[in-house]
Amino acid sequence: MEDLDPPREEPGAAQRILHTLQCHGLHWDEPVLWQSRRRAAYARARQRLAARGCLFRCDCTRAALGAHGACRGRCQPRQASLRQPSAVRIRVPPDCHIAFEDLKQGLQCVALGRETPDFVVLRKDALDAYQLAVAVDDAAQAISHVVRGADLLDSTARQIFVQQQLDFPTPRYCHLPVITDARGHKLSKQRHAPALDDAKAVANxxxxxxxxxxxxxxxxxxxxxxxxxxxxxxxQLARVPHAGSVAAAAAHT
Ligand SMILES: [Zn+2]
Known part of the structure; x- marks a missing residue:
């Protein structure tokens, strides 16, 4: 349960998600892991990365950051004196490339060093960053296959990079199209998409x-x-559309 960002969460939302899964017959075979209770595990992972010299502190302001929120190294001369609040970033070599074969989207090659250099593993507000938490949790649960929405495809290379730095195995990935509204927008709370109606689970x-x-x-x-x-x-996985999204307007309900 990805509940790393308490200020942004609506109370009860996590329990509602679990309830909806159960109503749709989608059960879990191990206890639910709550990311909000896993902070010690993430801290241990960061200690291992720090011991390998993979991390650095960054207090660059938004204006000092480059494209994609990349640190351009202006904080480097201040490293010795940096204290909170500062973010912690993982070093990505400029020539780092990550390649993986997605079971649905095919071969993916990401120039990680160019696209998301030195990404954040601990946020300036001291919250654990998603990419590190997911890599640590997948290893802790011995996840063999990650099946999720294609909107997360571009996170995968960062998660694989973290796995490699921590000597974790890399799961197989399968990114499925996400359902959008007729205009191509992801169904989300921000867009006021109605919640799934648990009473219509079979139709859903x-x-x-x-x-x-x-x-x-x-x-x-x-x-x-x-x-x-x-x-x-x-x-039949072969029948799943390759597209990153499918519009709900095409549905027959
Ligand atoms: Zn910086």
Whole structure:
């Protein structure tokens, strides 16, 4: 449960997500890991990175940063005297390239040193950064496959870089298209997309399967369990669209 940013979270939102998953028959097979309770693990990972000389403190103001929020090294002469509040960044060699074969999106080659140089692993407000937390959690849970929305495809190279610096294995990745509204916007709270209606779980699953190009479960299947069982049995990754997003307007519901 990615709840690293308490000020930005709506109270009860995490519990509602878990409840919605359960209503849709999507159960978890290990206890839920809450990132907000994992800060000691992230701190240990940072200590290991620091011991390897991979980290540096950065108190550059927004105006001093370059494209993509990159530190341009103006904080380097101040390193010895830097204290909080400063961010902690991980050093990315300028020529660093990360390549991985995504199970849906194919071969991805990212010029990490150019695109997201020296990215943040501890924010200036002392909150753990997402990329480090995810890499640490995936290793702790021995995750073999990460299946998630294609909106996270461009985070993957940073997570793989952190895994490599910490000698963690790299999972297989499969990035699926995210559902958008008819105008191509991701369905999100910021855009006032309505929450999933838990009372329509079967219809929601049928809609998701349709958008993912899968065979429609027979109409007589009426519960989430039989619909999911049919979907799992007939699942064909090759039928999932390659696009980064699919518009909900194409749905038949
Ligand atoms: Zn800096």
């Amino acid at each position: 699953l049928r809609c998701a399967l349709h958008l993912l190009g899968q065979r429609a479960p027979p109409a007589q299947l009426s519960g989430v369990e039989p619909v999911l069982a049919f979907a799992a049995e007939h699942w």
